[in-house]
Amino acid sequence: MISVHHxxxxxxxxxCIGIFGxxxxxxxxxxxxxxxxxxxSVNLTxxxxxxxxxxxDGQIFVFFVMTVAAAEAAVGLALIIAFFKNKESVDVDDxxxxxW
Amino acid sequence: MYSNLWLIPFFPLLGSxxxxxxxxxxxxxxVIGGFATLLxxxxxxxxxxxxxxxxxxxxxxxxxVIFSWMSVGKLQVDWGFLLDPLSAxxxxxxTGVGTLIxxxxxxxxxxxxxxYRFFSYMNLFAFAMLMLVLGSNALVMxxxxxxxxxxxxxxxxxxxxxxxxxxxxxxxFVVNRIGDFGFLCGLFVLYWTLGSKGVWTFNxxxxxxxxxLLETGGLVVTVVTLCFFLGAxxxxxxxxxFTWLPDAMEGPTPVSALIHAATMVTAGVYMIGRMNILxxxxxxxxxxxxxxxxATAFFAATIGLAQNDIKRVLAYSTVSQLGYMFLAMGVGAFxxxxxxxxxxxxxxxxxxxxxxxxxxxxxxxYHHAHLHDDPQDMxxxxxxxxxxxxxxxxxxVSTIAISGIPLFSGFFSKDEILWWSFGSTRGHxxxxxxxxxxxxxxxxxxxxLVFMTFFGEQxxxxxxxxxxxxSPLTITIPLMVLGLLAVIGGxxxxxxxxxxxxxxxxxxxxxxxxxxxxxxxxxxGTHATEYTLMAVSVAVAVIGIFVAxxxxxxxxxxxxxxxxxFAGAHKIVFNxxxxxxxxxxxxxxxxxxxxxxxxxxxxxxxxxxIVNGVAWVTRGIGSGLKYTQSGYLHxxxxxxxxxxxxxxxxxxxx
Numbered sequence: 065m066i067s068v069h070h071x072x073x074x075x076x077x078x079x080c081i082g083i084f085g086x087x088x089x090x091x092x093x094x095x096x097x098x099x100x101x102x103x104x105s106v107n108l109t110x111x112x113x114x115x116x117x118x119x120x121d122g123q124i125f126v127f128f129v130m131t132v133a134a135a136e137a138a139v140g141l142a143l144i145i146a147f148f149k150n151k152e153s154v155d156v157d158d159x160x161x162x163x164w
Numbered sequence: 165m166y167s168n169l170w171l172i173p174f175f176p177l178l179g180s181x182x183x184x185x186x187x188x189x190x191x192x193x194x195v196i197g198g199f200a201t202l203l204x205x206x207x208x209x210x211x212x213x214x215x216x217x218x219x220x221x222x223x224x225x226x227x228x229v230i231f232s233w234m235s236v237g238k239l240q241v242d243w244g245f246l247l248d249p250l251s252a253x254x255x256x257x258x259t260g261v262g263t264l265i266x267x268x269x270x271x272x273x274x275x276x277x278x279x280y281r282f283f284s285y286m287n288l289f290a291f292a293m294l295m296l297v298l299g300s301n302a303l304v305m306x307x308x309x310x311x312x313x314x315x316x317x318x319x320x321x322x323x324x325x326x327x328x329x330x331x332x333x334x335x336x337f338v339v340n341r342i343g344d345f346g347f348l349c350g351l352f353v354l355y356w357t358l359g360s361k362g363v364w365t366f367n368x369x370x371x372x373x374x375x376x377l378l379e380t381g382g383l384v385v386t387v388v389t390l391c392f393f394l395g396a397x398x399x400x401x402x403x404x405x406f407t408w409l410p411d412a413m414e415g416p417t418p419v420s421a422l423i424h425a426a427t428m429v430t431a432g433v434y435m436i437g438r439m440n441i442l443x444x445x446x447x448x449x450x451x452x453x454x455x456x457x458x459a460t461a462f463f464a465a466t467i468g469l470a471q472n473d474i475k476r477v478l479a480y481s482t483v484s485q486l487g488y489m490f491l492a493m494g495v496g497a498f499x500x501x502x503x504x505x506x507x508x509x510x511x512x513x514x515x516x517x518x519x520x521x522x523x524x525x526x527x528x529x530y531h532h533a534h535l536h537d538d539p540q541d542m543x544x545x546x547x548x549x550x551x552x553x554x555x556x557x558x559x560x561v562s563t564i565a566i567s568g569i570p571l572f573s574g575f576f577s578k579d580e581i582l583w584w585s586f587g588s589t590r591g592h593x594x595x596x597x598x599x600x601x602x603x604x605x606x607x608x609x610x611x612x613l614v615f616m617t618f619f620g621e622q623x624x625x626x627x628x629x630x631x632x633x634x635s636p637l638t639i640t641i642p643l644m645v646l647g648l649l650a651v652i653g654g655x656x657x658x659x660x661x662x663x664x665x666x667x668x669x670x671x672x673x674x675x676x677x678x679x680x681x682x683x684x685x686x687x688x689g690t691h692a693t694e695y696t697l698m699a700v701s702v703a704v705a706v707i708g709i710f711v712a713x714x715x716x717x718x719x720x721x722x723x724x725x726x727x728x729x730f731a732g733a734h735k736i737v738f739n740x741x742x743x744x745x746x747x748x749x750x751x752x753x754x755x756x757x758x759x760x761x762x763x764x765x766x767x768x769x770x771x772x773x774i775v776n777g778v779a780w781v782t783r784g785i786g787s788g789l790k791y792t793q794s795g796y797l798h799x800x801x802x803x804x805x806x807x808x809x810x811x812x813x814x815x816x817x818x
Contacts, residue, residue, distance in 0.1 A: 086801050095797075156797040163795030 071112035078105035092144050092154040096137075103133050166214055169228050169245045172207045172255055173298060176290035179203035183287065187280025197270035200283035204266050204290050208259035215252045224248055224674035227300050227369060238364040244300035246368060250437055250675045253502060254297035257509045261426045262290050264642035268517050269418040271638030272524055282322060282416070289315035293427050297434060301366040302351050305435070309347065309399070312428045313340045319423060320415040332411040339408040343398015347435075350391030354442075357384050368438055372678075375441045380683075381448070389442050389449040393456075396432025400486050403460045407744055409483055413475040417520030420475060425482050425516050426509035433489045433505050437675070440498050444679035450590050454494025458585070458598040461487030463741070465605035469612075470738040473540050474519045477613050481566070482512055484602055488581055491599055495591040496685035497584030498676040499669045503657045504577035510653045511562040511574055514646035518559035521635040521643065522617060525552055529628040537625060542613065547622035551632045554640045556618045558647030563614050565650040567607035568705045573654030575702075578603065580659060582701050583694055587687040596697070600704055607708030615716035661694050 078101055085098030107126045114122030144154055151158050179200045190196050218224065229244040266286060273282055292311025299305035313336075321333030351366070358365065361377040378385045396402070401409035412424050423429070436443055436453070443450055461484045468480035485508050492501030519540075525548075526539035537544055549556040565574040582603070586596035622629050634640070658664020680686065715722045727734045736742070792799075 083805055087798060087805065159797055160795030163793045 068112050068116040071108060075105045075108040075112070078102070078108070090155050090157055092147070092156050092159070095156060096140055096144070100133060100137070103129060166217065166226050166228055166247050168210060169214060169247060169298065170230050171210045172214075172259065173291050173294040175203040175207045175210075176287040176294065180284050180287035180291060183280050184284035187284060190280065193274060193279050194270070196280045196283050197266070197273070200287050201263060201266040201270060203287065204259060205263045207290070207294065208256075208263050211252075211255040211259045214247060215256055218247060218249065218252050219671075225369065227367075229300075233303070238359075239366075241301060241303050241366055243304060244367075245298040245304075246300035247298070248675055249672045250434070250502065251297050253506060253672070254434055255294060257506055258290065258293050258297060258427050261509050261513050261646070262293075262422060264645055265418050265422040265426075265513065265517065268421075268520070268639055268642040269416075271636045272418055272520055273416065276416075278322075282319075285315055285318045285322070286418075286422070289319065289423060289428070293431075296431055300368060302368065302371075303366050305368075305438075306347070306351070309395075309431065309435075310344065312423070312431060313337065313344070313399070316340070316412070316423050316428055319419040320412045322415055322419065326414070329414040332408075332414040336408040336412050339405050340398050343395045343405055343432075346391045346394025346398070348395075350388045350395065353384065353391065354388045357388070371439070372441045375445060378442075378445065380445045385442060386446045386449055389439075389446040390452065392435065392439060392442075393449060393453055396435055396490075397456070398432075399435075400429050400432030400490070401483050402432070402456055402487065402490055403463065406460060406464065406483050407747060410476055410479040410740070413473070413479050417475065417516060417523060420479070421513045421516035421520065424479065425512040429482065429486055430489065430505045430509070433486070433493060433501055436490075436493045437498055437502055440493075440676055441679045441682075443493070444496065444683045444685060447590065450494050450496065452494070453490050454585065454590070454592075454595055457487045457490025457492070457494050458595045458602075459487070460484065461491060461602040462598045462605075463487075465602045465609065466737055467740050468609040469605060470734055472542050473538075474522065474542050474545075474613065474617065475516070475540055477542075477609060478512070478515055478519060481515075481606065481610065484606060485512065485566070487602070488578065488599065491585055491595060492581040495585045495588040495595065496680065496683075497581055497588060497687070498680070499657075499672040500577065500580040500584055502672060503668050504574075504581055507565070507573040507577045507650070507653050510646055511565040511650035514558055514562040514643060514650050515566070517639070517643055517646065518555050518562065521552065521555040521639050522548060524635055524639065525555075525632045526624065526628075528633060529624065529631040532631040533625065533628040535625055535628055537628075542616040544624055545617045545622075546620045546624070547618070548632065549618040552618075552634045554634060555643060558640075558643040558650075559618065560614060561647045562650045563610045565654075566610055567709060568603055568701060570702060571651075573650055573652065576654035576657050576659070579698055579701055580657070583659075583697055584687045586697055587689040587693065589685055589688070591687070600701055603701055604704035604708040607705040608712045611709045611712035612716055615712060619717055620720065661691060661698075 082098045082100075082102030082105060085101070086095050089095055089098065107129055110122040110126050110129070114120060147159065148154055183196055183200055187196055218226075225246070225248040227244055227246050229242040231243055233241045233243050235241075266283070269282065269286065273279055276282065289312060292308045292315055294308070296305055296308025296312060299308055317333045317337040320336050321329050323329045354371070355364070355366065358371065358374060358377060361374075363370065363374045363377065365371060365374070394405075397405045409424060409429065413420055415424070443453070464480045464483035464487060468477050468484065471477045471480065485504070489501045489504050489508070492498070492504060522545065523539045526537075526545070530537055530539060561572070565572040568575045568578045582596055582599050585591045585599055586593055624632065655664075657666055657668035659666050715726070739745075
């Protein structure tokens with residue numbers, strides 16, 4: 065029997081993978097994908113708990129998160145393309161112009 | 165019925181705004197000056213109309229509300245005007261004398277830099293002064309009160325390129341502020357005291373009606389009136405705040421005539437008259453006023469004896485005559501004080517304008533001969549009566565009037581004051597003595613001025629002496645009108661003892677009658693006493709004139725001998741009793757020292773130190789922490805994750 069704990073555990077594992085990816089990878093697109101993984105892990109938590117509690121609010125929230133994620137993907141990818149046009153690179157270590 | 169009252173202050177305000185805004189573009193001096201003069205003249209016409217209406221009216225107090233100014237809780241303040249005999253007299257004097265002086269200025273200020281500025285300020289002054297005398301409550305009056313102070317400052321400092329003019333303007337302003345402080349304090353105490361008895365008001369009529377709520381002779385009414393008197397001292401140049409007025413002579417002569425002789429400086433007298441019921445309730449304040457007034461009259465007269473600058477003599481004479489008015493107010497001779505205010509406005513304005521005419525002529529002559537002598541120094545004058553006949557005659561007439569020679573206006577007003585100061589229930593023979601001595605000195609120094617200026621041989625530089633012209637008509641017409649008024653102006657107030665009906669006194673009775681009646685203020689004594697006093701005051705005036713004649717016409721070498729014999733006394737008087745030096749020592753220099761201390765010690769070290777210290781610390785922290793902005797995305801991501809973990813950890817495990 066798969067209980068709500070299993071969903072939450074899976075969600076936590078996905079979230080940690082996401083964080084790990086954001087912190088360790090250098091490729092901007094990969095980092096971006098990791099953020100999406102984190103978002104989706106949160107979505108999973110929402111849906112699992114929504115089902116568990118018997119309240120639909122969580123699922124509605126997920127729609128919002130997905131909408132925001134879509135918008136974020138559009139803006140983020142556009143930024144990465146713009147950057148690539150300048151630097152011929154998508155390595156975040158090259159994104160270091162804003163500093164002291 | 166009196167609904168056009170608002171036009172009286174409105175016309176000058178309009179003139180001030182128009183001349184101030186577009187005057188610079190108007191090239192013609194005649195247009196600027198004529199426009200300004202005409203508007204004050206319109207005010208005069210409206211004032212006349214209202215005055216004659218009031219004469220024929222049985223009700224003597226009219227309050228006209230234009231619109232509401234503020235309404236806060238129980239306090240209701242209106243933009244309102246009060247027309248009663250007192251304000252009617254004042255608006256006639258202000259607009260009448262004001263018109264003449266505006267007309268005079270057209271000729272006198274010819275060719276001056278900033279001609280339009282002068283007329284804009286003059287009109288603004290007329291507006292403020294009319295608000296002061298017409299305001300139906302103390303707040304409207306205060307607007308006028310501050311407005312005339314401002315215009316006085318602007319006009320004393322009219323010659324902006326002169327350091328001395330700027331200093332004099334500042335001095336006048338600062339000294340006036342001390343008085344204004346007193347005025348405001350008095351107003352607040354009065355407001356709160358009446359308010360705590362259920363009457364929240366600034367309205368003069370309501371204050372007078374509810375004055376009985378205060379205890380007669382009590383602490384409150386004494387404090388209130390003393391505060392008001394401090395305000396009056398500042399405005400009207402009484403001891404101890406008189407030092408600004410002689411310095412105010414730095415302004416153009418028409419300004420001295422209008423503001424520092426005829427109108428503004430009498431605002432203090434007017435204010436006491438307006439609140440006469442409160443003052444009547446405070447006998448100790450009245451006594452203070454009488455003493456200060458008599459002392460000022462005497463003291464300023466002594467200084468006037470030895471001055472050589474023609475305008476300074478007149479300035480000290482003004483201080484002295486204002487002292488007379490305060491003496492009158494202090495002994496309860498309210499109507500006599502206002503009467504003297506009016507006659508003084510006529511003859512002193514005439515004297516100032518006459519001196520302006522002389523200065524104008526000498527200035528012209530010196531300019532012609534390319535000399536740089538002082539055109540205001542009487543030692544450079546003499547014998548001008550043939551050169552300037554109209555100026556001479558009007559000046560002489562006004563001098564006779566101020567000296568108190570019978571049949572001239574000053575005699576009636578001054579004599580009434582002296583009689584009251586002797587015979588009033590609030591008078592004393594010592595006050596009379598001071599007044600009479602001041603009268604003798606007045607006659608002396610005024611005739612000294614006339615003799616030095618118009619008689620004797622001409623002491624003007626030979627290269628200039630043949631080029632002194634009589635002034636043009638715009639200057640001489642006001643002189644002639646004012647000279648005429650200085651002769652006949654007194655006949656509206658001939659006392660009963662001389663067979664007159666004292667119309668002036670009866671006209672003002674609705675304003676002053678109540679307090680005189682309620683507090684039993686009256687002048688009593690036999691006819692014999694009154695005649696004797698009159699004879700004495702005429703005698704001392706004649707003696708003063710005779711001494712002046714002996715010293716300056718018959719034996720012109722006498723004054724020099726006098727000076728060497730009484731060198732010490734002369735030096736003290738000539739240096740104005742060292743009052744300015746005393747004030748510098750007592751107040752000005754300590755204030756400067758305190759200021760320097762707070763500047764160097766407190767402001768530079770403490771305030772700036774704190775501000776600069778904060779900046780220094782911030783910069784230090786910033787220069788250390790800036791290395792956290794590495795520009796590497798991972799560092800920021802780690803920081804965020806660590807932060808989130810810490811916050812979550814705090815809430816979960818904390």
